[in-house]
Structure formats: structure tokens, C-alpha cells
Amino acid sequence: MFQLGKTIVSEEIIENDFVCNLSACKGACCVDGEAGAPVEDEETQVLHDIYEDIKPFLRQEGIDAIEEQGTFVKGWDGEWETPLVNESECAYVTFSDNGTALCGIEQAYNAGKVNWKKPISCSLYPVRIKQYQEFAAVNYHKWHICDDACSLGKELQIPVYKFVKEALIQKFGEAWYAELEQVAKDMYR
Template identity: 40%
Template structure:
């Protein structure tokens, strides 16, 4: 079911499915799996470039070489701007803490070293945002087998996707929009009757 929440199309899976990242179990595999980098906007590229000196030392030598050659982002085969990757899969901003993959951008932000957090597409995951030519925005729940532990943990906690992502959804769409989403979620069962 597709819901129209203040002119943003929202897949009902965002309300009905449960999810909670489990870094202890997955080790941040989403930063190093896939065939393209994280979707980014031109504005985010500017923020990433501003933070680059701060995170440079946390990036691998291979990642630094990729950024030196092609920059922090590129256009993928679908025509989308995405973060640059190493070896056809690893985001250049992947850094390691023990056996966990982390985002160097987010780590620098949490340490108060930069104002840029990380691409909103990363913060919103497992929600994927799609913008259509007419300006319509749609939000879909993306199922990915590397997140099976997050689904399991979300079910254990009975934590819906939209509640797990309250911060990123509010950051992207605002408090009023998030409140409208919560209102729809509270009455979702009635909508389905």
C-alpha cells in the first residue's frame, strides 16, 4: 500500500516492518557491500569535500587514491550521483574499529570535528528515497540480505522502521512531516479496513 503523507509517497512497509541496526552482528557490512556507493546530492558532495581533510587519515590508502583520481563521488550506471568506491564495492569513507566497518564521516561528526554527518541516504537506510522527474518523492523499504540481523533485532524489539529512523526522517523531512507520518501509523490498521 502506498500512503500519501503531505505529498510524499510512503510505502506502508515503513510502518509495518521492523528494523534496528545490529552493528555487533553485521559489523557494518552495508559500507562494503553492493555495486555502487551511497546516493548523494550535490549539496552533500560539498559537505563531504569540506570534511575531507578531517577524515582523510581515517581512509585507507586505496580510498585516498580513488578520491585523488575521481573525487568523492561519481555517476553510477543508473545515472545517480554516489560516493566513490574502492574495488567495485567499498565506500571510500569506510574506516575500521576492530572488526567493524564504520563511516569516517559520521565518526568525525560524533567527535565534534565536522558539521557534516553522513549522506542522508545512509542515515535513512533501509529506506530508499526516489525522486521522480515531476518532483514527486517516494520512500520505499529496501530489503537486503546483509540486514537480516537488523530485521531480527527490530522484530525482537518490535521497533517499526519509521520509529527506528525518527532522527534521519526528521532531519530529511522535518518535525511536522514526521508527526504526520506517526499520526498515519497510529491509525494504519483503520486505513486497511
């Protein structure tokens, strides 16, 4: 672990390789698991505000879950997250003709209907951020359903932090990311 400003960062985001391999996993991270995608406090209002604009992009099962549970829910850990359909897939997920999970929010964004792509936690994955009172922990979340992404990342030699560069900059800023890059260079001299 090392510190960058008010973050404590795991070396694993530098040491491990990762590139999403959607053709192999079919978006399993949006379907498997015990909870919805983490949603930050300020994102709860965004989800509420854009719901009607993204609704046409969602499946009926997702709409039903959202209208029953809300646009976001409090998880077992007390944190906000997206609601689930049948305690399984994210309520905002849709499926392509070949069964690949897609994000209905992102589809609305790509169609120009909303100006918010999706929760930052989704863009950051496999990096997970845990906010504490004095700092944020930046960790790598290893999950067996992403083994193909790890293999592809290794083949392409792309470390986790480079794969999620845009999301890390969105979350922490350009200067923070530049410091992270310097730490990575120093680690592998």
C-alpha cells in the same frame, strides 16, 4: 502506498521492524553492493568542502580511491554516490579492530572536526528516497544482509520508521513525521 505532502510512502516502513545489529552484520551495507551510498545534490559540495578535514580518519585505500575518482561520483543510474574501493566498499569506510565497517565521515564528526555526520541516505537506511520531479518516493529497501537487523527490530518491536525517526525528520521535517506517526496509528487501531 499513501501520500504525505509531496511524498509517496510505502506502508512497508510501518509494517516491517528494523534495528541495526552492527555486532552481527559488521556493517556489511557499507561494504557489499554494486554502488556507493546515494549522495544528494547539495551533499556533493559538502563532501568536497570537508574532504581535507575527514582525510586523516580514512584508510589509505579510501584516500587513493577518492583522489582518483573524486569525493563523489555519478553512478550507473545517473545519480550521485560515494566512490568505491575496488568496486566494493565505500571509499569513506574504515574498519575497527574486529573488522566492523565504520564511517570515516562520522568518525570525523564525532571528533568535532566537521559538522556534517554523513550522507542522509546512510542515516535513513533501510529507507531509500527516490526523488522525482513532482514528488519523492519513500520506500523500504529489504536486503538479506540486514536479516539480523530485521530480527532484532522484531524482538524489540521497533518499526523501520521509528528506527530512522531522526533522519526522516532531518529530511522531511517534524510536521511530516507527525503525519507519518498518525498514519501508523490509524493503520493499527
